[in-house]
Amino acid sequence: MTLSRRQLLQAASGLALTIGIMGLPALAQAAETVDIDELMKPSPLGDKVLGSEDAPVTIVEYASMTCGHCAHFDEVTFPELKSRYIETGKVRYIFREYPLNQPAYAMSMLARCMPADKYFDGVEIMFEQLRSGALSGTFLPALTKLSKQIGFTQESFEECLTNQKLLDALEAEKTRATNEFGVKATPTFFINGEKHSGALSIEEMGKIIDEKM
Incomplete structure (x- = not known):
C-alpha cells in the first residue's frame, strides 16, 4: 500500500496518539x-x-518515532551506548526510520527536513516529547x-509534510527492511548483521558488542 501526503495529513489531523503499545519488549530468542x-546499502534517503x-x-x-520501547531505549540505554562504545571508536551506529503508523511517518519526515547536523537532536526531542x-491527544496540533x-x-x-518524494522514500525503506531483513516491529537492531529485537539494556547490548570485538 502506498501512502499519499493527503492521506497522511487527513489521518494525522484527527488521530489521537497512544504511547507505549507499539514495538516489542526485549525477548530472549535465538539470534538470526x-x-x-545488503544491510549496509544505505537507505534511499541516505x-x-x-x-x-x-x-x-x-x-x-x-x-x-511513536514507539514507547524505542523512546525507553533512547532514554536509558543509548546514552551509555554512545559514551562507552560510539564515542570511543568501538561502534558505528546507524539509525533508520521504520514508521509504524501515520504519526510516525509525519515525525520521521520532520526529522528528515531538519538540517543534517541537527537530525539526531530532532530525534532526541521527539522521543522526549513522546x-x-x-x-498525546489530537496529534496534528501537538x-x-x-x-x-x-x-x-x-x-x-x-x-515538509506534503513532500511526496520524502514520504515515498520512507515507505520504500520500511518495505526493504521488512522484506529483506525481516523487521516486523521496533526497536530492531542488527549488530554486525545479527538481529536482536526489543529495547535491549546496556548490559545486554554490551555483552553482544564485546563478543564481536
Missing part, C-alpha cells in the same frame, strides 16, 4: 543473521550515522506545536 553487504567508519562493530537500529506525553520548538515555520512545516 542477515546479509551484511543513512544517519554516528561513530567511526573503522569501528569493529556496526549497529543498525530500526525505530519508530515520553512526557506532550504528543506536532505543529513541536515543529515550532525545533525551528519550523508553519510554511516549512506544511511543505
Whole structure:
C-alpha cells in the first residue's frame, strides 16, 4: 500500500496518539543473521550515522518515532551506548526510520527536513516529547506545536509534510527492511548483521558488542 501526503495529513489531523503499545519488549530468542553487504546499502534517503567508519562493530537500529520501547531505549540505554562504545571508536551506529503508523511517518519526515547536523537532536526531542506525553491527544496540533520548538515555520512545516518524494522514500525503506531483513516491529537492531529485537539494556547490548570485538 502506498501512502499519499493527503492521506497522511487527513489521518494525522484527527488521530489521537497512544504511547507505549507499539514495538516489542526485549525477548530472549535465538539470534538470526542477515546479509551484511545488503544491510549496509544505505537507505534511499541516505543513512544517519554516528561513530567511526573503522569501528569493529556496526549497529543498525530500526525505530519508530511513536514507539514507547524505542523512546525507553533512547532514554536509558543509548546514552551509555554512545559514551562507552560510539564515542570511543568501538561502534558505528546507524539509525533508520521504520514508521509504524501515520504519526510516525509525519515525525520521521520532520526529522528528515531538519538540517543534517541537527537530525539526531530532532530525534532526541521527539522521543522526549513522546515520553512526557506532550504528543498525546489530537496529534496534528501537538506536532505543529513541536515543529515550532525545533525551528519550523508553519510554511516549512506544511511543505515538509506534503513532500511526496520524502514520504515515498520512507515507505520504500520500511518495505526493504521488512522484506529483506525481516523487521516486523521496533526497536530492531542488527549488530554486525545479527538481529536482536526489543529495547535491549546496556548490559545486554554490551555483552553482544564485546563478543564481536
